[in-house]
Amino acid sequence: MSKDIEIMPLMVKDHCKIEKLLDEFEENADKDHTTAFNSFNKFSWELEKHIFVEEKAIFTAYSPKDVVEGYAMLPEITKQHNVLLNKLNNMRRDVYRRTKPTDLYGFKEFLIGHRTFEEKDVYPKLDKNLDNGSKKIILTKINEII
Numbered sequence: 201m202s203k204d205i206e207i208m209p210l211m212v213k214d215h216c217k218i219e220k221l222l223d224e225f226e227e228n229a230d231k232d233h234t235t236a237f238n239s240f241n242k243f244s245w246e247l248e249k250h251i252f253v254e255e256k257a258i259f260t261a262y263s264p265k266d267v268v269e270g271y272a273m274l275p276e277i278t279k280q281h282n283v284l285l286n287k288l289n290n291m292r293r294d295v296y297r298r299t300k301p302t303d304l305y306g307f308k309e310f311l312i313g314h315r316t317f318e319e320k321d322v323y324p325k326l327d328k329n330l331d332n333g334s335k336k337i338i339l340t341k342i343n344e345i346i
């Protein structure tokens with residue numbers, strides 16, 4: 201019998217990495233411009249890759265059995281990603297203007313809420329509903345990017 205493949209552990213690991221980079225940026229935001237700038241770029245690069253992987257490699261493969269519930273979940277994720285990317289762009293504008301980001305706290309709070317939603321509601325469902333073959337294909341795509 202083959203072991204069940206899971207997507208969640210890999211993505212949880214990436215969530216942790218992203219949050220660590222955000223913590224680092226929080227520390228560096230008050231320092232000199234180059235330090236703050238580099239730290240922000242490192243964080244935003246990882247976050248944007250993560251969102252790309254989720255939207256292009258993972259959620260596109262999801263064809264839920266429970267159509268109503270499943271298809272309500274996907275637009276909610278996209279909506280939250282768009283909020284995150286918007287907030288990220290506002291922060292980028294602040295950093296590039298050499299001013300302290302105005303909504304770092306709000307951003308962090310939203311990110312943690314989003315991550316909790318995915319880890320509690322989205323990935324468990326995905327791992328349960330997708331077959332090993334599809335998950336293998338998804339994992340290959342994830343590993344190409346993150």
Ligand SMILES: [Fe+2]
Pocket residue numbers: 251254281314318
């Ligand atoms: Fe996400």
Ligand SMILES: [Fe+2]
Pocket residue numbers: 211215250254315318
């Ligand atoms: Fe995520």
